[in-house]
Amino acid sequence: AKSYMEYYKNQPDVLQSATIAVVDTQPLEAFARALQQTAMLNADTALGNKTGIQKYDRLPQPVFYDLQNYMERAVVVENDLVALKQQLSKIVVYHDFTPYFLNEFPITESCGMSVYISSGDDRLDAQYKLLDWYRDTQSGD
Numbered sequence: 001a002k003s004y005m006e007y008y009k010n011q012p013d014v015l016q017s018a019t020i021a022v023v024d025t026q027p028l029e030a031f032a033r034a035l036q037q038t039a040m041l042n043a044d045t046a047l048g049n050k051t052g053i054q055k056y057d058r059l060p061q062p063v064f065y066d067l068q069n070y071m072e073r074a075v076v077v078e079n080d081l082v083a084l085k086q087q088l089s090k091i092v093v094y095h096d097f098t099p100y101f102l103n104e105f106p107i108t109e110s111c112g113m114s115v116y117i118s119s120g121d122d123r124l125d126a127q128y129k130l131l132d133w134y135r136d137t138q139s140g141d
Helices: 002-009 028-036 067-074 078-091 122-128 132-137
Strands: 019-023 064-066 092-097 114-116
Touching: 002 092, 028 078, 028 132, 064 067, 067 078, 067 114, 078 092
Parallel strands: none
Antiparallel strands: 019 092, 064 114
C-alpha cells in the first residue's frame, strides 16, 4: 500500500490521484454494533447541506463520503464519537491519499473508509438497504 501511494504521489498533474486503505475486517462487526447503538443525526434531514463532508466521487450529487468526517458531523454524544474513532483506527490499519482527485476536487481528509449518504435517488437508496451493513448499523427505532 505504501509503494502504491509512493507511485501515485510521484505522478504528474492529474495522474497524482489516489486513496488507499488497508483494512482489518475482524473488528467490523463490533464497529457496526457500536454504530447501531450510537445516537446520530439523520443524514437526509439534520445534516442538510453535506458540503462540509469530504466527498469521494465526482457525481453531481455525491454519494460517497469520508466515514470519520461524516461521524464528526452526525454523532450526537462526544464520548461516542471518541469511542467510534478508536474502533475505526483498529479497522483501518493504514491509509493515505493524494491532495486531489483528478484535479477536480481536493482530498483534505481521509480516514480510509467511505460511507454512503443518500443523494435522494430512490434506486440507490433501495440497493443500499439490501446490504448487510445497512441492516447491521440501523437502530431498532
